[in-house]
Amino acid sequence: MLQKLRDKTSGWIATVILGLLIVPFAFFGMESYMSQQVDNYAARIAQPPSWWKSAPQVWPVSYLWTFHDIDSQVYRERLEMVRMNMREQQGENFDPKAFESVENKRRILDALIDEQLMKLAAERDGIVISDAEVRESIRKFPDFQVDGAFNADRYQLLLASQNPPMSPRDFEARIRDSLKNELIPSGIARSAFVTDAELDRLMRLLGEHRDVGFVALPPVAPDAGEVTAAQIDAWYQAHKSEYRKPETVRLEYVEVDGSAVPAAAVDEAALHKRYQEQIGKYSSTEKRDVAHILVTVAANASDADKKAAEAKAKKLAAEAKAPDADFAALARANSDDAGSKAGGGSLGLIAKGGMPGAFDDTAFAMQAGEVRGPVKTDFGWHIIKVNTVQAAVQRPFEDVRAELEKELQEGSRERAFNELTGKLVDAAYRTPTSLEPAAKALGLPLQTTPAFTRAGGPGIASDQKVLRVAFSETMLQDGTASDPIELGPERTVLVRVIEHEAEKALPLAQVRDAVVAAIRADRQRKAAEAAADALVKAAKAKGLAAAAQEAGLAVADLNDITRGMPVPSPQAAQAFFNEPRPQAGQASVNKVLAGGQYVVFAVRAVRDADIGQVTPQERDTLRKQMSAAHGMQAQNAFIRAARAKYTIKVAEDRL
Structure with missing residues (x-):
C-alpha cells in the first residue's frame, strides 16, 4: 500500500497540486491556519497601496492594503469621557437616553475617525513640528501660568498630579502629535475670507424686518378611536427599536x-515629639524691612570705572547717613536697581539668607533706622537702610x-x-x-x-469611575473583583458584577399599552397637521384673514419684527424668517409646529436692513464671525475629501 501511495504522489500532477498548496502558505504563513484572529475594532480605516490606488479590496489583493483600527476600548474610553463632561456641564438636564442613541454614539466615533484621518494626512505630507513650536504651545497653556507667565514648577506639578503621572517628555510628545495633526485643517480654517459683497448681503439679511400675520390652531381632541390588533402589531414591528430594555x-x-x-489614641510624648520635629512650622524667623541704593559695577569694568563707582557710592552713603536725609528720594534719583528704584529702594521684608552674603550679613547686623555702606557684592556697591525689624516668634506648645x-x-x-x-x-x-x-x-x-x-x-452607581468599571x-x-476604585479622599470600593442583562427587545405583550398610546398620539398629531394643511391651502387661495374667519379663528398681526424676537415663540419666529419673500404682492403662507401647537402664518412684507447705519466695529466683528464659519466649512470639506480616499468600516454592533 505504501508503494502505491508513493507512486500516486510522485507524478507531475502531484507536483502541480503541491505547488498550489505552497502558495497560500508562502503568502500568509502557517500561523494563519493554526490560530484564530478575533477583531476588536470599533472602526477600521483601510488604505490601498500608494502604487495601486484602484486596488480592489478582495482576497488576496486585500493583503496589500494598510489597515488602521480604532480599538473598541479606545472608543469606550472616549465615550465615557464625553458622557462625564456632558453630565458635568448639563447637570439635571443631562438626558441619558439621548446620549445612548445610535446617532450620538456614531458622532463620537466619527470624531475619532476624523482624528485618525488627520494623523494619516500629516504623516503622508511629512509634517514636522519643531521643538520651539512645542515649547511655545505649552507656554500658552493657562493652567501652567502664574500671574500671566509660564511657571516651570507649576508645569511639573500638574503633570505629576495626573492619573497616571505624566512626564514632561510624554506630554511634549502628545502636544507635538496634536500640533502635527491639526496643522493642515487649522491652516485651512484660518485661510478663509469674506468679500465686502458677501458681508453687505449678510448684514441686509440679519437686519431684515418682516410683517407677519399668524393663527395659532387650537389642539385637536384626544383620539379615542378603536385600535385593532393588526394596527398594534404593525406599529410594534415598525418601531421595534423604541421598545427595548437597556443593558x-x-x-x-x-x-x-x-x-x-x-x-x-495620641499620648503626650508623641505630641511633644511632633512639636519638636515641626518647630519650624510654628516659628517665624526674624525679618527686616530693608531698602538700598545700588551703584552697579560691571565685572569687566576698568579700574578707573570701578574707582568712580566706589567714589559715587561713598558720596551717596555720606548723604544717606545725614540726619535729615531722605533715603527714598536718594534711591529714586540715583539707584541703578530698576526693580526697587521707583519704590524708593524698598526690598520689602527679607529673611536671613535671602540676599547675597555681604549684603545679608550687614543688613542683619544693623539696628532699625540705621544706614550703612557702601557694601560690595557681585552686583556693585550698596548703601543699605533697615527701616524696621520684625522679631522671630515661636508659638508655644499649648x-x-x-x-x-x-x-x-x-x-x-x-x-x-x-x-x-x-x-x-x-x-x-x-x-x-x-x-x-x-x-x-x-x-x-x-x-x-x-x-x-x-x-x-x-x-x-452614580460615580463615573464605577460605571466605567462595571460595564467593562x-x-x-x-x-471577578475589580481593582480598588477611589471614590474620594480615603474612600475606596471594590466591586464585582453579579448580574448582567444585555440590551434586548421588549415583547409586544409587555409594551402593548405603550403601543396603543403611541398609535393614538400619532393619529392626534396627523389630525392636527391635516387641520393646519387645510388652513394653509385656504389661506393661499383667499388670504389668511378670510380663511381664519371661515374657520372661526383669529389672526394676530406682528409688524416690523426682526430676527431673534421670540414672538410668538422662538420656533415660530425662526419659521417666519426662513420663509421665502412674498412675490408680486402675494403673501407667503406656511405652517410651523411650535411648542406642540401648529401655527399657520403669512409673511406679508419684507424690508432689508439699512447697512449704512452699521458701524465699522460691527462690520469687523461680523467679518471675523463669517470668516470663522467659512473656515470651519472648508475644514470639514477637507476632512470629507480625506474620508473619500479610504474605505471606512464601522462595527455597529460594538458601539
Whole structure:
C-alpha cells in the first residue's frame, strides 16, 4: 500500500497540486491556519497601496492594503469621557437616553475617525513640528501660568498630579502629535475670507424686518378611536427599536470609608515629639524691612570705572547717613536697581539668607533706622537702610496642641485606612469570584446595588469611575473583583458584577399599552397637521384673514419684527424668517409646529436692513464671525475629501 501511495504522489500532477498548496502558505504563513484572529475594532480605516490606488479590496489583493483600527476600548474610553463632561456641564438636564442613541454614539466615533484621518494626512505630507513650536504651545497653556507667565514648577506639578503621572517628555510628545495633526485643517480654517459683497448681503439679511400675520390652531381632541390588533402589531414591528430594555448590571461591593476607621489614641510624648520635629512650622524667623541704593559695577569694568563707582557710592552713603536725609528720594534719583528704584529702594521684608552674603550679613547686623555702606557684592556697591525689624516668634506648645493632635490622628487614620484597603485587596484577589469571604475576613459589610444602566443609578452607581468599571468587557465576562476604585479622599470600593442583562427587545405583550398610546398620539398629531394643511391651502387661495374667519379663528398681526424676537415663540419666529419673500404682492403662507401647537402664518412684507447705519466695529466683528464659519466649512470639506480616499468600516454592533 505504501508503494502505491508513493507512486500516486510522485507524478507531475502531484507536483502541480503541491505547488498550489505552497502558495497560500508562502503568502500568509502557517500561523494563519493554526490560530484564530478575533477583531476588536470599533472602526477600521483601510488604505490601498500608494502604487495601486484602484486596488480592489478582495482576497488576496486585500493583503496589500494598510489597515488602521480604532480599538473598541479606545472608543469606550472616549465615550465615557464625553458622557462625564456632558453630565458635568448639563447637570439635571443631562438626558441619558439621548446620549445612548445610535446617532450620538456614531458622532463620537466619527470624531475619532476624523482624528485618525488627520494623523494619516500629516504623516503622508511629512509634517514636522519643531521643538520651539512645542515649547511655545505649552507656554500658552493657562493652567501652567502664574500671574500671566509660564511657571516651570507649576508645569511639573500638574503633570505629576495626573492619573497616571505624566512626564514632561510624554506630554511634549502628545502636544507635538496634536500640533502635527491639526496643522493642515487649522491652516485651512484660518485661510478663509469674506468679500465686502458677501458681508453687505449678510448684514441686509440679519437686519431684515418682516410683517407677519399668524393663527395659532387650537389642539385637536384626544383620539379615542378603536385600535385593532393588526394596527398594534404593525406599529410594534415598525418601531421595534423604541421598545427595548437597556443593558443593566447589578453589583456586589465592599467599601472602605476612612472617616469610619477609628484613629489610635495620641499620648503626650508623641505630641511633644511632633512639636519638636515641626518647630519650624510654628516659628517665624526674624525679618527686616530693608531698602538700598545700588551703584552697579560691571565685572569687566576698568579700574578707573570701578574707582568712580566706589567714589559715587561713598558720596551717596555720606548723604544717606545725614540726619535729615531722605533715603527714598536718594534711591529714586540715583539707584541703578530698576526693580526697587521707583519704590524708593524698598526690598520689602527679607529673611536671613535671602540676599547675597555681604549684603545679608550687614543688613542683619544693623539696628532699625540705621544706614550703612557702601557694601560690595557681585552686583556693585550698596548703601543699605533697615527701616524696621520684625522679631522671630515661636508659638508655644499649648497653643498648637490641638493642631498636633488632629494631625497625628489623621495620620493614624490614614495609615489604618491604607492598611485595611491593602488587606481587602489581598483577600479579594485570593477569592476573586466572590467578595463575601474578603468582607467577612475584615468585618466589612458586603453590599449590593439595584440593577442600573450605563446612565447610572443610586449610591456608588452614580460615580463615573464605577460605571466605567462595571460595564467593562473584563468585568462583564469574568465576573471577578475589580481593582480598588477611589471614590474620594480615603474612600475606596471594590466591586464585582453579579448580574448582567444585555440590551434586548421588549415583547409586544409587555409594551402593548405603550403601543396603543403611541398609535393614538400619532393619529392626534396627523389630525392636527391635516387641520393646519387645510388652513394653509385656504389661506393661499383667499388670504389668511378670510380663511381664519371661515374657520372661526383669529389672526394676530406682528409688524416690523426682526430676527431673534421670540414672538410668538422662538420656533415660530425662526419659521417666519426662513420663509421665502412674498412675490408680486402675494403673501407667503406656511405652517410651523411650535411648542406642540401648529401655527399657520403669512409673511406679508419684507424690508432689508439699512447697512449704512452699521458701524465699522460691527462690520469687523461680523467679518471675523463669517470668516470663522467659512473656515470651519472648508475644514470639514477637507476632512470629507480625506474620508473619500479610504474605505471606512464601522462595527455597529460594538458601539
